[in-house]
Amino acid sequence: MEIDDKISKLQKLKDKNRVRFKWQDAVLNIIEDLHLPRYVQTNKDKDPLDVRAILMSHARRNLPVLERRFALVKEQGKAGDEAFLYYLGIIEKENVKQ
Structure with a gap:
């Protein structure tokens, strides 16, 4: 019975952590692929940006x-903080053009 309880507990955890939407899976793959940090500091006077939250929102x-x-970003060979900052630059350029 003890093993069944452990298996049941693991199954519940797996269900809880399951990715529900394609965009969530895509963001997690991008974060892993480009080794993006959890937070990026863009300005000393401001709070650090939550990379995962921003990407989930955009996705x-x-x-x-x-x-x-x-x-x-990948084509430019960027990774880590640099990749996210480059991404923000792309968004900024697109918004200026509009």
Whole structure:
């Protein structure tokens, strides 16, 4: 009975941590692939940015655009903090053009 309880507990944890949407899975793959940090400090006067929360929000709104932007980041060979800052630069340039 003890093993059954442990298996049941593991199954509940697995269900709890399950990725429910394609965009969540895509963001987690990008974070892992580019070794993105959890937080990035862009300005000493401001709080650090929560990388995962920002990417999840952007992916939920428009996953193909997020994937296209990160394809550009990957093409430039960026990783870690540098990759996320480059991504923010792409967004800034796109917003200036509009």
